[in-house]
Amino acid sequence: MLPGNVGRAMLGPFADQRAVDILNHEMGTDRPLLVQYGDWISRFAVGDLGKSYAYRAPVAPFLLTAIENSAKLALVAFLLVVPLGIFGGVIAALYRGQPADRTISVVGLSATIVPEFVSGIVLILVFGVWLRWFPISAAFPADAGILTQVYYLLLPSFPLVLILFGYIARMARAGMIEALDADYTRTAILKGLPQRVVIVRHVLRNALLPTISVIATQTVYLIGGLVVIEILFHYQGIGSLIYTAGTKKDFPMLQAGVMTIGVLFTLATLFADLLYASLNPRIRFGERE
Amino acid sequence: MSDASQASADGGESRPLAYLRRDARRVLGSAAFVVGFCIVLFWVGCALFGRALVPYDPFADDMLNALAPPDAEHWFGTDQLGRDVFSRVIAGARDILTVAPLATIMSTVLGTALGLAMGYFGGLVDEILSRLVDAVLALPTVVVALLALTALGTSTVTVLVVIGFTFAPIIARTVRASVLAERGLDYVAAAELRRESRLYILFVEILPNVTGPILVEATVRLGYAIFTVATLSFIGFGIQPPSPDWGLSISSNYGLIGGGYWWTVLFDSLAIASLVIGVNLMADGIQSTLDD
Numbered sequence: 001m002l003p004g005n006v007g008r009a010m011l012g013p014f015a016d017q018r019a020v021d022i023l024n025h026e027m028g029t030d031r032p033l034l035v036q037y038g039d040w041i042s043r044f045a046v047g048d049l050g051k052s053y054a055y056r057a058p059v060a061p062f063l064l065t066a067i068e069n070s071a072k073l074a075l076v077a078f079l080l081v082v083p084l085g086i087f088g089g090v091i092a093a094l095y096r097g098q099p100a101d102r103t104i105s106v107v108g109l110s111a112t113i114v115p116e117f118v119s120g121i122v123l124i125l126v127f128g129v130w131l132r133w134f135p136i137s138a139a140f141p142a143d144a145g146i147l148t149q150v151y152y153l154l155l156p157s158f159p160l161v162l163i164l165f166g167y168i169a170r171m172a173r174a175g176m177i178e179a180l181d182a183d184y185t186r187t188a189i190l191k192g193l194p195q196r197v198v199i200v201r202h203v204l205r206n207a208l209l210p211t212i213s214v215i216a217t218q219t220v221y222l223i224g225g226l227v228v229i230e231i232l233f234h235y236q237g238i239g240s241l242i243y244t245a246g247t248k249k250d251f252p253m254l255q256a257g258v259m260t261i262g263v264l265f266t267l268a269t270l271f272a273d274l275l276y277a278s279l280n281p282r283i284r285f286g287e288r289e
Numbered sequence: 290m291s292d293a294s295q296a297s298a299d300g301g302e303s304r305p306l307a308y309l310r311r312d313a314r315r316v317l318g319s320a321a322f323v324v325g326f327c328i329v330l331f332w333v334g335c336a337l338f339g340r341a342l343v344p345y346d347p348f349a350d351d352m353l354n355a356l357a358p359p360d361a362e363h364w365f366g367t368d369q370l371g372r373d374v375f376s377r378v379i380a381g382a383r384d385i386l387t388v389a390p391l392a393t394i395m396s397t398v399l400g401t402a403l404g405l406a407m408g409y410f411g412g413l414v415d416e417i418l419s420r421l422v423d424a425v426l427a428l429p430t431v432v433v434a435l436l437a438l439t440a441l442g443t444s445t446v447t448v449l450v451v452i453g454f455t456f457a458p459i460i461a462r463t464v465r466a467s468v469l470a471e472r473g474l475d476y477v478a479a480a481e482l483r484r485e486s487r488l489y490i491l492f493v494e495i496l497p498n499v500t501g502p503i504l505v506e507a508t509v510r511l512g513y514a515i516f517t518v519a520t521l522s523f524i525g526f527g528i529q530p531p532s533p534d535w536g537l538s539i540s541s542n543y544g545l546i547g548g549g550y551w552w553t554v555l556f557d558s559l560a561i562a563s564l565v566i567g568v569n570l571m572a573d574g575i576q577s578t579l580d581d
Binding site: 106109110113114115116117118119121122124125128129136221223224225227228231232242243245246247249251254258261262265266 | 321427428429430431432435436438439512513516519520523524525526536539543546547549551554555558559561562565566568569570573
């Protein structure tokens with residue numbers, strides 16, 4: 001539930017006050033805020049998201065399509081960035097303090113802070129307009145097969161990859177360094193295991209645990225990034241849905257969209273905790289003793 | 290350490306000042322900080338004096354000369370209204386460099402106060418404030434801002450308040466962690482035994498000892514504040530026309546990108562990228578100095 005005069009916001013500053021009052025009464029937005037909120041949250045809980053003001057149709061179908069589209073884009077970005085970020089972090093840790101490490105850290109940190117639409121514009125110019133390798137819109141044809149869809153989604157996912165790479169690489173690097181310095185690693189080396197086996201079996205396993213939880217908490221930033229990327233690449237996802245709802249003052253759509261994002265984030269955090277626990281024997285067995 | 294005692298011994302200079310000078314020398318010795326500082330200084334100069342120095346009026350239309358590619362006359366070309374892109378990029382530094390630092394100051398003051406209270410009082414105060422912090426962090430800033438600006442109408446003040454409030458919890462968490470490390474130390478116990486007031490202990494005893502982490506966090510947040518203001522301007526909820534703001538210019542010109550009018554968006558993009566990277570390098574320089 002949002003503060004502000006809904007009827008006024010929809011009809012604009014020059015509308016007749018009586019028209020504003022009538023609209024507010026029809027939509028129930030002249031009732032006390034707490035009543036409105038109670039009404040809305042109890043319906044949200046049973047899956048009734050209300051009707052869109054702009055489309056005069058139920059919100060839910062729009063929302064579901066949007067989530068599906070955004071999930072595709074996010075999936076492509078994740079499939080690219082997770083291996084890349086972990087690889088970058090592992091390389092940085094293995095060459096700690098050397099130029100490779102410094103380069104990965106500085107480039108990663110810098111990429112993390114550049115807004116998605118800025119890197120998006122530069123990527124569109126280079127790969128879409130000059131080299132013509134990728135389409136400059138993410139809206140793939142309706143009958144596109146999975147490969148075509150991925151092809152359309154590659155360029156939009158790059159800015160998200162740039163944002164997330166630094167975080168994941170930094171966590172992976174920190175985890176790796178801690179594991180490399182641990183006693184069990186020294187034992188493994190001293191008992192004569194080849195370096196590759198030590199790293200894969202002893203170091204990586206321990207190093208990647210914190211990385212997993214960071215990846216899951218990054219979903220919230222990913223969703224923030226989706227708003228911008230979906231606008232820039234003309235893609236119908238949850239980000240562009242709440243953006244359009246915002247510009248059209250479509251409050252039911254906006255609320256449902258934002259609430260969904262909140263729920264998704266909470267689920268992602270819960271999933272990360274469970275995954276972390278199931279992968280980490282110290283937590284898995286710790287409680288039962 | 291020896292630096293400081295020497296300074297107070299021969300110059301009669303107070304110890305905190307000596308520490309400050311030592312830290313400043315170290316920070317200035319960091320290459321990352323100096324490079325970042327120069328970039329930021331350049332843009333601050335543009336924000337202050339840019340409008341007086343640019344070759345063309347950044348607001349003057351010249352429809353006959355619209356969308357001209359870069360040449361000797363217009364170094365960065367002209368946009369769809371024929372305005373000189375170079376002049377607009379230089380002049381465009383002002384609004385973002387006003388809003389973002391103000392928002393950062395707001396969130397730093399608020400976050401520091403919250404973090405001090407959470408770390409020092411602990412218990413129920415900490416518990417309640419921590420849950421509030423979690424709630425704010427559950428939504429991306431851009432989404433919170435979109436929600437608030439739709440409901441309250443677009444205005445610079447709303448942008449300031451939204452960024453101030455959504456960034457404060459992050460700073461509060463950092464400050465809380467530093468305060469937790471300090472509150473068990475003897476000087477705090479001594480102040481408590483002297484029956485100093487809680488406000489005195491928080492702001493006069495503890496605060497000066499946690500300024501390092503706060504400074505680093507504030508610089509990092511400044512980078513993200515620029516990030517957020519630019520993003521909001523790009524989606525039309527931030528700085529409003531006819532400002533030559535970078536995010537806003539990109540927003541009104543990126544539709545032309547397929548037609549090959551790259552100069553209308555590229556230079557604004559590079560300006561934003563250089564500013565945020567500059568701030569980030571400064572934060573990195575300060576951070577690594579404090580770590581040593």
